[in-house]
Amino acid sequence: METLERIIAEHPYLSGIDPQWIELLSGCAANRKYEPGSYIFREGQEANEFFLVRSGRIAVEMAMPNHDPITVATVLDGDVLGWSWLLPPYQWKFQGRVVEPTRVFALDGKCLRQKCEANHDLGYELLKRFCKIIDRRLDQARFQLLDVYAVAR
Amino acid sequence: MVTIPVPEVAATPGFLVPEPFVVRRLTRETQDTFTLTVASHGGGDTSFVPGQFSMLWSYGVGEVPISISGDPAEHDCLSYTIRSVGAATQALVGRRAGETIGVRGPFGHGWPLAEARGRDVLIVAGGIGLAPLRGVIYHVLRNRRDYGRLILLYGSRSPKDLLYRKELAAWARLPDTQALVTVDYGGLNWHGRVGVVTTLFKYARLHPERTTAMVCGPEIMMRFVIRELRAGGFAREDIHLSLERNMRCGSGFCGHCQWGPWFICKDGPVFRYDRIRPLVDRHEL
Numbered sequence A: 001m002e003t004l005e006r007i008i009a010e011h012p013y014l015s016g017i018d019p020q021w022i023e024l025l026s027g028c029a030a031n032r033k034y035e036p037g038s039y040i041f042r043e044g045q046e047a048n049e050f051f052l053v054r055s056g057r058i059a060v061e062m063a064m065p066n067h068d069p070i071t072v073a074t075v076l077d078g079d080v081l082g083w084s085w086l087l088p089p090y091q092w093k094f095q096g097r098v099v100e101p102t103r104v105f106a107l108d109g110k111c112l113r114q115k116c117e118a119n120h121d122l123g124y125e126l127l128k129r130f131c132k133i134i135d136r137r138l139d140q141a142r143f144q145l146l147d148v149y150a151v152a153r
Numbered sequence B: 001m002v003t004i005p006v007p008e009v010a011a012t013p014g015f016l017v018p019e020p021f022v023v024r025r026l027t028r029e030t031q032d033t034f035t036l037t038v039a040s041h042g043g044g045d046t047s048f049v050p051g052q053f054s055m056l057w058s059y060g061v062g063e064v065p066i067s068i069s070g071d072p073a074e075h076d077c078l079s080y081t082i083r084s085v086g087a088a089t090q091a092l093v094g095r096r097a098g099e100t101i102g103v104r105g106p107f108g109h110g111w112p113l114a115e116a117r118g119r120d121v122l123i124v125a126g127g128i129g130l131a132p133l134r135g136v137i138y139h140v141l142r143n144r145r146d147y148g149r150l151i152l153l154y155g156s157r158s159p160k161d162l163l164y165r166k167e168l169a170a171w172a173r174l175p176d177t178q179a180l181v182t183v184d185y186g187g188l189n190w191h192g193r194v195g196v197v198t199t200l201f202k203y204a205r206l207h208p209e210r211t212t213a214m215v216c217g218p219e220i221m222m223r224f225v226i227r228e229l230r231a232g233g234f235a236r237e238d239i240h241l242s243l244e245r246n247m248r249c250g251s252g253f254c255g256h257c258q259w260g261p262w263f264i265c266k267d268g269p270v271f272r273y274d275r276i277r278p279l280v281d282r283h284e285l
């Protein structure tokens, strides 16, 4: 368990976090491996986890009727995947397809939600970290929507 | 009568009068983008600085500014990577080997290759914006000991819009070089990165204090990139941008490309960010 705590603490998402929270977080974490082609989660499924990617590559896809899915982002070493566990209705809005052999820490969102309710300091710390990620992704999504490489007509 | 002084050089072929160049080859890069390699009919010297552009003229259609995308170490030909978007560019990419086009230039200021000596070079390119920067990559690779690390961050709309795919793969394998590529949207057959070009910064190993950044792409993209560079600790004077405006003469006479106190054709197209910032921040960039 001590090793899991040490490795989790090294993930960039948790950089600089108060060591007391590492123990709490590790209690909700599991080490997982995924092979290329497998899906970590599917659109519409219950979102009770988020992932700290240790190594590998995951394509965040949007399923399209009568069409191959479209990848809207890729998630790599050191990234965080998923915040649907944070807010109701706790449902995945995209699907996560593994592109390269991937190792993650899966964090149990249900377990974390309970810990955050019981300990608002932990909840605030996690929310601040997620807000930073969401802010960046929102910026990137706006940039993506501008479709800047299209010819101006 | 008012006489407008015109320098003697203006009447020489290649300055205000197009010089005939013969098409050596045309290489397809993507569905709508081609690289055209031309040589002077007279076999003249074609030296240029990466970042400079030429005015390319198709008989009966028109003339357009296009950046030189070839290797500055080659002195007997010029290459241009052209995206076919309208009449003039379509006419240029419709040429066959042996046919003639008119060329004026090279015009403008190129990338700061001398200033960047002894430093790391960061290239951030979007879409066709990689074309004016390819010469920088050739130059750095050819003069490897004069420069530190070379980092290329390249973003494109989709996998099928990526330019120079074979070269990108080869550059990525070189020592002291990081070539990271991303596309805005990918499909099942694309195993690379997906996300806008600014998502690549996270994976680049950058040392802002010893790095010169050269950025080219649509102006909105450059705005996002500047923000990222500044947040990452880059000084304004270490950021260089290439700008585009409609052009006619290409040489500072007609005023078509005027932008505040500058003519983009003559004072640019490459500018140091701190020098143009008052205008960049006030205007649309």
Ligand SMILES: Cc1cc2nc3c(=O)[nH]c(=O)nc-3n(C[C@H](O)[C@H](O)[C@H](O)COP(=O)(O)OP(=O)(O)OC[C@H]3O[C@@H](n4cnc5c(N)ncnc54)[C@H](O)[C@@H]3O)c2cc1C
Residues within 6 Å of the ligand: A150, A151, A152, A153, B053, B062, B064, B065, B066, B067, B068, B080, B081, B082, B083, B084, B085, B086, B087, B088, B089, B090, B128, B131, B132, B243, B244, B245, B246, B247, B269
């Ligand atoms: C300094 C400089 C360097 C350039 N270098 C290159 C280069 O290396 N390769 C290249 O392919 N192009 C380059 N361009 C852009 C190129 O000059 C234009 O695409 C060209 O003038 C279009 O002419 P056209 O007659 O084919 O199309 P037009 O009929 O003039 O335009 C067709 C459509 O394309 C759009 N369009 C025109 N120009 C641009 C543009 N620059 N960006 C986005 N949309 C545009 C127009 O809005 C229009 O809808 C450069 C421009 C400048 C100023």
Ligand code: FES
Residues within 6 Å of the ligand: B246, B247, B248, B249, B250, B251, B252, B253, B254, B255, B256, B257, B258, B263, B264, B265, B266
């Ligand atoms: S194009 Fe004529 S002044 Fe620049």
